Amino acid sequence: MAGHGGPGPYLWSRDGFLGANAVALRENYLPDYLSVEGPHAPHRVNLFDLPTADSMDAEALPTPVMTSREGVELAVSRRRAPTPYTVRNAEADELHFIQSGRARIRTDFGDIEAGPLDFVFLPRAVSYRVEPLDSELAVLILSSPLPLYFDVPAPFGMIHFGRSVRRAAITAGLAAEKPHRLWIKSFDGITRFEMAHDPLPAVKQVEGQSPVWALNLKEIHPLAYITGPGGPPGQFLSTADTSVMCYTLSARPGSRPPVHHNADYDELILYCEGPGAWGGVTEPGTLTWVPKAVTHHGPEENVPEGYQAWLLEVRPTMRLTKEALEYAAHIETGFYGLKT
Ligand SMILES: [Fe+2]
Structure with a gap:
């Protein structure tokens, strides 16, 4: 699974996939963490696990699961x-x-x-x-x-x-x-x-x-790189100031993303459908959240069985609501499996 131990490249990138970047070879595998405490921690939650007020009461509005100051x-x-x-x-x-x-x-x-x-x-x-x-x-x-x-x-x-x-x-x-x-x-x-x-x-x-x-998500074709190791996905929807950007992150050719810090964005990924797994994520409806400045690697997207997923990049720092936190769990940031 995750490349524990040993040196490896590490990417720091500005403005998501659009800005300056720098790569250094690190002595250790940086995503590994032993424990975490506090609000700015990577989590995942399944939409189907969350109680929603409007499932029981037609008068209710949708239930907020993540919010931001902006x-x-x-x-x-x-x-x-x-x-x-x-x-x-x-x-x-x-x-x-x-x-x-x-x-x-x-x-x-x-x-x-x-x-x-x-x-x-x-x-x-x-x-x-x-x-x-x-x-x-x-x-x-x-x-x-x-x-x-x-x-x-x-x-x-x-x-x-x-x-x-x-x-x-x-x-x-x-x-x-x-x-x-x-x-x-x-x-x-x-x-x-x-x-x-x-x-x-x-x-x-x-x-x-x-x-x-x-x-339909399946009609948004992933941006892929036929030769070479691959590269970032391409957005299909965004705000003019790029504060909110949406991408398909469904299966595509290319190598695994680098270990990186996405300096300006929180990354939220919704795994929607298999049959292939996306790293440690196999249940449709699983939303993963890696807040900005948290070192992460990310699973292979080159999954021959195929899967459907989309990525939401947001410049505002997001937080799970109190209600959603009860159903969310910490993840490791190699393959986004549950933190053990
Ligand atoms: Fe990332």
Whole structure:
């Protein structure tokens, strides 16, 4: 397993995969640690282990699992009944990742259906309701105060935008409640409006394109290096200031990452599906978190059986919520197995 003992290269990199870097040959294998105490420690948690309020109470909102001072947040939803009110996020773009199950998401710009391994993008100020289509729905929700944009290294190849990106579409005849409850999310909580009309029913789209889209993780092709040892993954979505960046980290050719410090980013990786294992991670729905300045190596991505995973890099320093910490465990940072 991890290369205990012996010298090895160590990489320090700035601005994630985009900035300056330096490599030194170290005398020892640096990821090894004997014990850890305190908040800035590598953990993993499985989304399916976390109790979520909305699985038992249709009125509840998703359960936050990671937060930051800057407002970047991760939450988990396992909704079992349709949202009985309309939600609108006043301060963040939301990226909903469907780990399992299916849902219809009704929005200001029409409906979209999503299933396993779909990302659904709900930008700031777009109103929505979620209708589960089965009893398996489990969703990881990223909230980013700064807008997220497609940011691929080339205009085609990684994502076939015309074929793979589905847009919400307006269908007439949506049943509406009057009066209607509208909940607006902001940094300090929920503001509840009673509206004269349901905001969602629409007649047709007459300008622009729907800002609500869905895209399956399997249709985001990993960036790979055919000759040589390999290199970093390529992002598909990011903020203009690169404070939040999303990558596919599914199986691809190349050698194992170097032992490194990612100076400016916390790294969060969601392992979504096998059949191959990703190092010490084998259970779909496992979220690993390595905070910045914690030395890590990382498993092989060149797994012939294949697996699906994605990486979230965030400049803000993240913290597990008190509720999530109860279900999280420390990991070693060689193969991201449980710390023994
Ligand atoms: Fe890393």
